Amino acid sequence: MLYNALSTLGMSRKLQSTMTRQQMDLVRANEEVATGVHADVAATIGASTGRDIALRNLFDRTDEYVKTADLLDGRMKMMDSAMTSIIESGTDLLAAASTGLGQQSPTGTSLQVRARGVLDQVVGLLNASAGNAYLFAGTALDQPPMRNVDGDKSGLRSPMQIVRDAIQSATGGAEMPTTAAETAAVIARLDDLFAVRDPATPAPTPLTDTFEGGLYTGTTSVQPGGGASPRVSGRPADSSTIAYGVQANDPMMRELLEGIYMLAAVDTSKMDVDAYPDYIRTAVDKLSAGLGNLREATAQLGVQRAQIATLTEQHKTQKSILSLQIDNLEGVDLYEASTRISQLEAQIDATANATARIAKLRLTNYL
Incomplete structure (x- = not known):
């Protein structure tokens, strides 16, 4: 008589292996419900993995452009605010100085005090920073571009x-011109002081008798040889590089500052009547021209901000489209995953019950 061999140990191990696999499947299913993404994306989508990777890379690059655009807009916003404040302060000073164009005003001392206050404010605004980057220093972002009016710890005048x-x-x-000829000489000397030069040319003596070096310490206007120095720029898109903003040594800023310094350095109420008209008119003209520019x-900065805003919206729209495409590839049908969890739980319960029954079997039950 032939008997079939029945091994409870073998059956138990088989059921344990099945339960382990079912438990792992349950863990993965729960993870998919929690994340909304396949536990093993590559194994699930197969041949579409390459497309999924390409979409992910494009999404990440677009996200970086959004961050870059947000950073640029933040810097431009702060720059715009500082420039607007400079315009407001300069306009008030221009109005006060213009009252003395017709005839010499006995309130020249108060004009000098007022100009000095505006000068300190303008220099402070030109030293504005966003994070660790100074806005008006050009590419030399790590240091304030303007020296304090009363000097610093450098030991320079x-x-x-x-x-x-x-x-x-x-x-x-x-201390001030006394004749029309002296006024003309002062104006010529100040024009020379507030001009910029090729760093390759012989330096004046002393070196600080220049705008760049004595008053301004940021990126120079020109490089050795006379070529224009690089401007600060941002790249908010693949095919879009924007050179933006203003440097404290741009012509309009130097003109504006020259006019303010002329009013702050001299008490015009004490000037000789022959020297006064050309001096006050030149200061007003420079102040007015600098403010106009x-x-x-x-306004140009506002146009650039609008360009940045348009690009940002385009990037955000592209991110939304890419996110949907990625989700279509990687995303899990939550209803299907929940149904699978219920089935796995039922299977695990059945396997556990079968294992328990086998564990209770004894040879004496069949003798």
């Missing part, structure tokens, strides 16, 4: 002293 020394050098030692730069 203060910007105000440099301007006053330039005036005295043109007048032969006097700064308004145009502010």
Whole structure:
């Protein structure tokens, strides 16, 4: 008589292996319900894995462009705010100075005090920073572009002293011009001081008798040889690079600052009647021209911000489309996954019951 061999140990191990596999499937199913993504995307979508990777890469690059655009807009917004404040302060000073164009005003001392307050404010605004980057320093983002009016710890003469020394050098030692000829000489000397030069040319003596170096310490306007220095730029899209903003050594800023320094360095109420008209008119003209050009730069900055905003919206729309495409490949049908969990739980319960029954079997049950 033949008997079939029945091994409870073998059956138990088979059921344990089945339960282990079912439990792993249950863990993966629960993970998919929690994340909404296949536990093993590559195994699930097969040949579409390459397309999924390409979509992911494009999504990440687009997301970086969104972050870059947000950073650029933040910097531009702060720059716009600073420039607007400079325009407001400069316009108030221009109005006060313009009242003395017709005839010499006895309130020249108060004008000097007012100009000095505006000068400190403008220099402070030009040293504005976003994070660790100074907005008006050009590509030299790590240091404030303007020296304080009264100087710093460098040991160099203060910007105000440099301007006053330039005036005295043109007048032969006097604090202010006394004749029309001296006024013309002072204006020529200040124009030279507030100009920029090729770094490759011989430096003046002393070195700080220049705008770049004595008053401004950011990126120079030109490189050695005379070529224009690179401007700060951002790349908010693959085919879009935007050179934006204003440097504190741009012509309009130098013109604006020259006009303010002229009013802050001299008490015009004490000037000789022959020297006064050309001096005050030149200061007002420079202040007015600088403000006019700064308004145009502010408007241009607004146009660039609008371009950034348009690109940002395009990137966000592209991100939404890419996200849907990626989800279609990687996403899990939550209803199907929930049904699968219920089935696995039922199978695990059945396997556990079968294992328990086998564990209770004894040979004596069949003798």
